[in-house]
Amino acid sequence: MVRFETKIAVVLRADLAGWQRLNVCAFLVSGIAAAVPELIGEPYADADGTKYLPMFRQPVLVFEAPAAVLTAAHTRANTRGLPMSIFTADLFATGNDEDNRAAVRAVARDALNLVGLAVHGPRNAVDKIVKGARMHP
Structure with a gap:
């Protein structure tokens, strides 16, 4: 088994509906x-030569957590300066990227109503960031 030096982790708020979890995870x-393109591998092809898009070269670990743990993870990731994407509850009411960015920009960091975040970084740092979250069932 390959042991990667870095980790990609997604933390989703535990009270989200199933469709919300999937949607938020995909966006995150x-x-x-986009931020770390070297994480993307080579394109795929099947035995018939049908081509498929490339994907991450390493696993994406998905966790769930109550809101307080998600907020703590956000603070820890921000403090460590690791690349992070976020999704707030406000984004469920918007319909495009411009409105999404405006919705996040309108709220101070400590007041964000987070429903998910994704982070990439050294394994140990990411493990500390997601502390208190559990693997998504």
Whole structure:
């Protein structure tokens, strides 16, 4: 088994509906992919030569946590300066990227109503950031 030096982790607020969890997770990991393109592997192809898009070269670990643990993870990631994407409850009411960014920009960091975050960094640092969260069932 390959042991990666870095870790990609997503933390979702435990009270989200199933569709919200999936939607938030997809948005969050897109931020990590955009910020750290070297995490993306080579394109795929099947035995018939059908081509498929590349994906992350390493696993993405998905966790769930109550709001307080998610807020603490956000603070720890910010303090360590690690690349992080966030999703707030306000984004469920918007319909495009411009409105999403405006909704986040309108709220101070400590007042964000976080429903998820994704972070990438050294394994030990990410483990400390997600402390208190549990693997998503």
